[in-house]
Amino acid sequence: MPADPAPHGAHAARSDEATIPAGAAAPAGATRARPTRVAQAALRDVPWEVGVAKPDPAIVVDHVTRTFGGLTAVSVDHLEIQRGGITGLIGPNGAGKTTLFNLLTGFDQPNTGTWSFNGRDLGKLSPHQVARLGVVRTFQLTKALSRLTVLQNMLLGAQGQSGESFLRALVPGTWKAQEKANTERAMDLLRRFKLDAKKDDFAGSLSGGQRKLLEMARALMSEPQVVMLDEPMAGVNPALTQSLLGHVKDLREEGMTVIFVEHDMDVVRDISDWVVVMAAGKVIAEGAPDSISQNKAVVDAYLGAHHDAPLSEEEEDRFLAEDQAAERARREDVISSDRGRKRRTGR
Amino acid sequence: MADLLNAFAIAGKAFFGFQAIFFALLAIGINVHFGYTGLLNFGQIAFAMLGGFGIAISVSLWGLPFWVGVIVGVLASVVLALLLGLPTLRLRADYLAIVTIATAEGLRLVFRSVSATPVTGGTRGLSAFNRDFIALAPWDTGRRYDLIGTTWSGSELWVVTIGWILVALCSLLVWALMRSPWGRVVKAIREDEDAVRSLGKNVYAYKMQALVLGGVFGAFGGMVYAVGTGSAIPDQYQNANTFLAYAALILGGAARVLGPVIGSMLLLFILQFADTGLRSLIANGVIPAELLSSTDVAQLRYVLVGIGLMLLLVFRPQGIFGDRREVMLDAR
CATH class of the missing domain: 1.20.5 (Single alpha-helices involved in coiled-coils or other helix-helix interfaces)
Known part of the structure; x- marks a missing residue:
């Protein structure tokens, strides 16, 4: 389904300027230097069209389809994700957002199609191989590892640990130093996420919001290049939402590419540089956050065509x-x- | 009173006997599978059988030295673990459970079948393979020794000594592994495989390593049993033993290094104490013969163990060594 042709050039630039103060007002950003938002500047002149080419894509998806029996869950012709930006992925329930996440991270195999990260084909890789390349995800239903402590959860995220090989695990000398360095890094992250006081508690004893924070912090332990967050704000109280938003913006400032699924349009408008809208497995619109609420295809998908006539x-x-x-x-x-x-x- | 003391002494022997070692090694393996990695292995006894017959066939049939038999047994259990794991570890946990329980029963039936008799000795099994091993004992194995009110034959004592050293080494290995990053990954797999995958760990490889490791522990258990009884008979390796080992593990506390060891010792103690205790009470007329005959005792002691386990799960669900906080997390 082709989307309505979106306004180009001058219009897009104007809407960008309007969102910059929102970025600067972020709680976490307030104490730092003004965020640069390179990705937003780069996306300024990109037309609001489905499948449009981005100046510097980190992830490129081509002709990916996934069917479950007769149902086509995902059918994406072409999609590029800008590097260093926050891309919001929205759509009604059952639009295929999570399935697309699963496909991109190797948790599910598509019927057809290819996709690549930094030009490297990810098609046949298993989840752990994708993660090792630097594409790490979180889950819609938070997966805190309940009977591990918060700190152990964090340490699990670290990559390239020599102590994780069976034989070297038996010789503590080979991994003690690395473990110490990882622990320090984990504590830094925990402090940032205000979980450092809970480091020895079982992750299963944390509240829902704290688990979301832990999951994000754990993902960051792997020093990813792309972070895919599946509904990071779901079931989190408003106060914590603000702090989570601040953390997501921090990721962008550290140069990571963030893709996130979210239903709260205020959140999406606040932090995204680019928004991709899916419905019934297809990408029906993409563009700057402000373009989306005016887009007829998006309104139709959410509310049904002719809903107001x-x-x-x-x-x-x-x-x-x-x-x-x-x-x-x-x-x-x-x-x-x-x-x-x-x-x-x-x- | 003297009867009770006697029952206590006999049960004390069971506490340290080779059967306790057998169950301890089975349970250590199950602890690695189920307690730490979350793999449901319901056929641990199959590994034990391969361990026992690895020695028996190598020595009695092929005339190889005892230690080669040990290696054959270990290799056989590794191969079995790989065969079981290859198709099932990519699937949900229940598939491994189904495959292992079927394999354990199937393998025993194959070993006792008529067509396998030339190799395994069929229902009569194999014997006379532990002479080399007993000969290594530093003391006179022909004599009997009195230790804390119990009598042990020299060879029995030698099997038990080596057996407990083996249990200690295996426990040490588990302890060393589980405090390392390897153990952390394995425990995380128990909690949530997908989360571990998303962090870049090859879950399949870790599950396979854990399955092989626990299987080898099981094989050691089978070897101790074969050497302890002096014979390897397929019907000794009934799959009920797997579940007794599970009971021992739950009793001691899963995911604890010493849980399976203490659990097995206590389980054997309780079984033996109930057995001799009840028999002496019947013989003395304390329990009237029309209420309970001594032939019922063998069954009744398992009933007692069952009641004991139920009480344990109600009042101390974490077992003896477990952490209550940890167990209670699951209830949420």
Whole structure:
């Protein structure tokens, strides 16, 4: 489904300027130097079209489809994700956002299509190989490792640990120094996420919001280049949402590429540099955050086409007739299948 | 009173006997599988059987030295772990459970079948393979020794000594592994595989390593049993033993280094104490013969163990060594 052609050039630039103060007002950003937002500047002149080429794409998706039985969960022709920016992925429930996440990170295999990260094909890689390349994700249902302590959760995120090989694990000398360095780094991150007081608690004893924070901090332990957050704000209280938002913005300032799924449009407008809208498995629109609420395809996807137009009398009659016809057909179906069953069982 | 003391002494022997070692080694393996990695292995006894028959077949049939038999047994259990793991470890946990339980039962039936009799000795099994091992004992194995009110034959004592050293080494290995980053990954896999995958760990490889490691511990258990009884008979390796080892593990506390060891010792103690205790009470007429005959005792002691386990799970679900906070997290 092609989206409506979005406004280009001058219009896009104006909307960018309007969002810059929002970035500067972030709680975490307030104490630092004014965020540079390189990605936003780079995306300024990119037209608001589905499948548009970005100046510096980190992830490129081509013709990826995934079907479950008869249902096409994801069917994306072309999508590029700008490096160093925050890309919001939105869409109604069942739009295929999480499935696309699963495909990109190797947790699911597509029926067709290819995608690459930094020009490297990710098509046949398993989840851990994708993660080792620097693409790390979080989950919609938070996966805190309950019976490990907060600190152990964090240490698990560190990459290239020699103590994780079976034989070297038996010789503490080979991993003690690395473990110490990792612990220091983990404590730094925990302090940043205000979890340092909880380092020896079981992760399972944390609150829902703290688990979200822990999951994000754990993902950062792997020093990723791309962070994919699946509904990072879901079920988190408003106060914590602000701090989570600040952390997400920090990621961008550290040069990471962030892709996140979110339903709260205020959040999306606040922090994204670019928004991709999915519905029924397809990308139906992309553009700067401000372009999205005006986009007809997006409004239709969320609210249904013609949601705001009153029905004319003829339309009303037509819909009614269609409904009745459908109902009748269904009833006949049921009766005939009933008969069929009786015949088969010999009654 | 003297009878009770006697029962206590006999149970004390069971506490340290080779059967306790057998269950301890099975349970240490299950602890690695289930307690730490979250793998449901319901056929641990199959590894033990390969361990026992590894020695028996190598020595009795092929005339190889005892130590080569040990290596054959270990290799056989490694191969079994790989065969079980290759198809199932990519799937959900229950598939491994189904495959292991079927393998344990199937393998025993194959070993006792008529067509396997030339190799395994069929239902009669194999014997006379531990002469080399017993000969290594530094003391006179023909004599009997009195130790804290119990009598041990010299060879029995030698098997038990080596057996407990083996248990100690295995526990040490588990302890060293579980405090390392390797152990951390394995425990994380128990909690949530996908989270561990998303952090760049090859979950499949770790699960395979854990399966092989626990299987080798099980094989050692089977070797101790074969050497302790002096024979390897397929029907000794009933899969009920796997579940007794699970009971021992839960009793001692899962995911604890000493949990399976103490659990097995206590389990054997309780079984033996209930057995001799009840028998002496019946013989003395304390329990009327019409209420309970001595033939019922063998079954009744398992009932007692079952009741004991139930009470344990109600009042101390973490087992003897477990951490209550840790167990209670699951209830949420």
